[in-house]
Amino acid sequence: MTFDEASKLIRKGDIIRLRKELQDGLSPNMENQYSWTLLMVAALKGNTSIGDLLIESGAELDRRNKGRETALSLAAHTGHSSFVSLLLNSGASLECHPFGNTFDAWLNWACQYGRCSEKIRELFNKERKTRAERDHTLDRLT
Numbered sequence: 001m002t003f004d005e006a007s008k009l010i011r012k013g014d015i016i017r018l019r020k021e022l023q024d025g026l027s028p029n030m031e032n033q034y035s036w037t038l039l040m041v042a043a044l045k046g047n048t049s050i051g052d053l054l055i056e057s058g059a060e061l062d063r064r065n066k067g068r069e070t071a072l073s074l075a076a077h078t079g080h081s082s083f084v085s086l087l088l089n090s091g092a093s094l095e096c097h098p099f100g101n102t103f104d105a106w107l108n109w110a111c112q113y114g115r116c117s118e119k120i121r122e123l124f125n126k127e128r129k130t131r132a133e134r135d136h137t138l139d140r141l142t
Contacts, residue, residue, distance in 0.1 A: 028059035043071040046080030068098035079115025
């Protein structure tokens with residue numbers, strides 16, 4: 001199966017056929033010539049069921065395409081808060097911004113020029129705080 005064929009399954013929401021293809025050996029990390037992964041396609045569509053299937057099948061959460069975007073940055077920019085939540089809960093890196101600026105500058109840009117919502121900003125801020133507290137606790141224990 002080609003990337004385009006798998007991408008079409010994702011865009012159509014055909015989770016049954018995609019699951020079969022993954023069971024038959026389709027790599028969840030398949031990419032196209034621009035380094036777009038299947039997880040990135042699912043992030044653009046906001047399809048959390050397919051995203052979850054790809055993650056369970058071993059999709060790398062933090063892969064970057066040639067534009068330095070990740071599935072998380074794409075989901076945030078396109079306003080798919082449930083997909084953002086799925087990726088954050090699965091452990092995706094908060095350092096998902098594709099540009100050379102800071103995370104906050106990227107998030108402000110994504111929310112200003114994309115469909116990123118305040119809900120997505122809240123998800124990121126909550127996750128940042130949770131991870132900082134966890135890291136602080138671990139530092140104290142070591």
